Amino acid sequence: MLLIHCPYCDDTLPELEFTYAGEAHIARPADPSALSDAEWRDFLFIRTNARGPHYERWRHVGCGRFFNALRDTVSDRFLMTYKAGEARPDLNNPTLTREAAE
């Protein structure tokens, strides 16, 4: 069982307290009616399916907050977690890639 750091509670807690909530940084379009059928389909269904570092959303059931995480889908390891609304961390950040490689 993974240990996950909730950026709101600032506490590292067992996976049991969290639920996965899909890929991160897929914002709901401001005006869906302006999107073509293909664009709307992509928003609904098309996901990165990354092998390796993956931006994803998690919810801490304990405090009820949704947050974002960068997790390696090969090792399952969480590289970092950050609050919803914060910028997507740079994958080229050396501390992240070093952790990912470990």
Add this chain to the structure above:
Amino acid sequence: MSRYRIPGKGRVDHGAPVSFTFDAKIYAGLRGDTVASALLANGVHLMGRSFKYHRPRGAVTAGSEEPNALIGTSRGKGRFEPNTRATVQELRAGLVAESQNKWPSLSFDLGAINDRAYMLFSAGFYYKTFMWPKSFWDKVYEPVIRGAAGLGKSPTEPDPDHYASRYLHTDVLIVGAGPAGIAAAMAAAQSGADVTLVDENPEMGGSLLSDPAVQIDGKSAWDWIDAQLGRLRAAGVRLMTRTTAIGYYHQNMVGLCQRLTDHLDSPPKGAPRERLWRVRARQVVLAQGALEKPLVFDGNDRPGVMLAGAAQTYLHKYGVRVGDTPAVVTSHDSAYHAAFDLADNGARVAAIIDTRDEVRPDLLDGARSRGIEVLAGHTVTTTTGRLRVKSVRAAAVRGGTVGGGRTVPCDCLLMCGGWTPSLHLFSHTRGSLVWDGGGQTFLPDRKTEEVEIAGAGRGLWGYDPVLADGAAAGLRALEGLGRVGHPAGFHVTNDRPGTGTSHAELPTDGNPGKARAFVDFQNDVTAKDIRLAVREGMRSIEHVKRYTTNGMATDQGKMSNINGLMIAADALGKAPPQVGLTTFRPPYTPTSFGAFCGYLRGETFQPTRKTPIDPWAEANGAVFEPVAQWLRAWYFPKPGEDMHEAVLRECKATRASLGIFDASTLGKIEVAGPDAVEFMNRLYTNPWTKLQPGRCRYGLLLGEDGFIRDDGVIGRLSPDLFHVTTTTGGAARVLTMMEDYLQTEWPDLDVWLTSTTEQWATVALNGPNALRMLQPLVQGVDWNDFPHMSCADCTVAGLPARLFRLSFTGEIGFEVNVPARHGLTLWTALMEAGRPYDICPYGTETMHVLRAEKGYIIVGQDTDGTVTPADAGLDWAIGKAKADFVGKRSLSRPDIVAKGRKQLVGLLTEDGSLLQEGAQIVLDPDQQTPMKMVGHVTSSYHSTMGHPIAMAVIEGGFDRMGETVFVPMPDGVRKAKITSTVFYDPDNTRLKA
């Protein structure tokens, strides 16, 4: 005294005989025995029949890796367990054990015909035979194979035992309490760290228990163990025996299964049988030692053929000589010590057959001094003996050619093909392995966790290096905690160092196609099977494994993996690391379902949610049904009534006068704040801006994909406060969805969400007399301005209340919400006030019937996640003028607006019979199978209208009104007419009455 027990020897209690039965025969063993050691003490080697060929088998090991000696054990009703390893099960008084896979008896087994027909059962036979004519499957394979194959028999009764579970946080967890583990624990404990040492055996000490002649720091091995364990205990180290580390999970979580009562004559009342520990360790040390490998040769599976190290363990731990005239075949030095120890304890060792040309001089001296003949550079080509090995044929190998052999009579054959580091737990962490060409084995390489591997588990041999390595691992774990310790040294005398070599199957002068040289004893896989798999095109070890089933039995190939790999590599002409190793998975050894379930069974499987009114329902004879985590009153039968009669009476009473229903389980969410109306507009399909305070509206919630997620009546109490209701099962999901949008998409909205499901008790009143009955009890409502779909905060029966006028039955209806603590008071007050109207309490079944008569849907029953508002006939609930809401864009997607979607319609059977919910629907019952199914029945009930009613989703259903469809049911095909879903009062006259 049993024939093969050596008086006074071993760690068993010679003064404490324990009697047990095996296949209905009574045997005597000693306290401290396993079933296997006790049987061996009685000269019994034959303990079971094999899985596929039903070959006679005996114990081949003395530990948890045992593939052969699987028995059924029982301790009274419900306490039968199959596939228990006789080498692990400790003897207890009155233990009833039986052998498996035999009929009619263990010594004469008809299933052994499979052994004669072994050519049919070769590698991949499952895949090949399935290709034969279909009739063979029904008539031959299914009955014959199922009857003959399989391990043990399943228990038939519920397990009456209970199982505990606990969490543990520790600084250092050490798995394996042999010399390396004990040394690691000593090192780790010195700076006050919290240390836990676990071992799967009843006693700590590991291999030292089988090597008492070794001396450490001037003490005999056993005295040294006692002294160290005493020191560890004094240092506060947690010592756990009979505790198997079954799995190694992310971030140093290790699962432990602790066996608590299986070894006890009579367990204390109420004691759990096993306890599952979830341990989170900052550092882990794996000191699991090594497992001895069998050698692969024809007849290596006869009872009496066992691992040399096992024989040594039976001798020293249990005081049991496994035979009087053992022969030994080995490719490793360690087997010499087993031979010497047996010779020193009264056995006449027939010969040591060594596959190596060169043998260490001191071992040759040891053999010579004991009069043991050593046949160096020899192979074993076969064995004889039906139920017990009688002889072994040894032949010299010169320059790769097998020369003339000779028969060596023996009553047991001890084999040793070297040792495999036990890396199962390390493999669970997906740590990588590296091939060690010298040791011909895999060793741990790259780690993914905070873990150290120590001792024989990383290929070391001999007590001196293993102890030093254990201590060093303990120190490194300490450093990992940021602590320091001092290195310890050990002085070992009488050490037993050794080396060896590895083989594929042993060379033979016989026909290799006929050799029954077993690699995987438990799954009956032979060397020939593995070579056949390679010949038939399998290249990866993963394919060879699945084709032959090598390593796929309950022992996960603890003994067979490396031998299988060596043979496959040889057949492929590749180096073993290029062929690869299969991955081990948890659990390390078979683990009971009970241990995994722990407390999560029966009443404690999950919380049961109760409404404040449940006590009244229980006292008044309600039958309950589970709905999500709730138990809801289903119906209230009167004496002599069945469910059907009770429900019909409740329905009629409600339609005729007045019904009362506990609706407290309805999900309730308060949406509050200046932006509440904007939030509701964005989330729900309906328009909310113009809804006046004091009014309510049916709300429909979609996913972004346009499919219905939930619904419920929503009241606006004030401009900035909405009282949202959801389905009983959907409450948490809807709140989560609301939170998601509010937190991540629209954080700018000033809205607060609060779950109030359990804060309100909700009582529904329905029927033509509902208003008349309720009115006198209510204060604070202007009845001139309280039409259908109104809401107000007021008092009811003197209790603070939130009153809704709405209907889920088609009759005049109210839902009275009061703070939960007043729920029962409200209910009794309403029951009292309703007496003049023959008020009738009803349950969920009547609620379902009444709503279905009106065509009101239940989300999750009449919808299934692929139903749009249009499909369900709920177009009217969509705010067409709204620019956007969740799911709106999807409602114009091409496949959502396409013709032929399944649409919700009513169904009336021609013969007036009841349809089954879930039944499939076809347009033409005479078409060829497989038929085109156009939909299914979603709801079906007996009704108050004198005939059953049903709802169904049917392709293009709205355009098929009046058409006849066909519903195949178990007892015949029904004709049904497509109708509107509204069966009762389509003009809503009763709502307005």
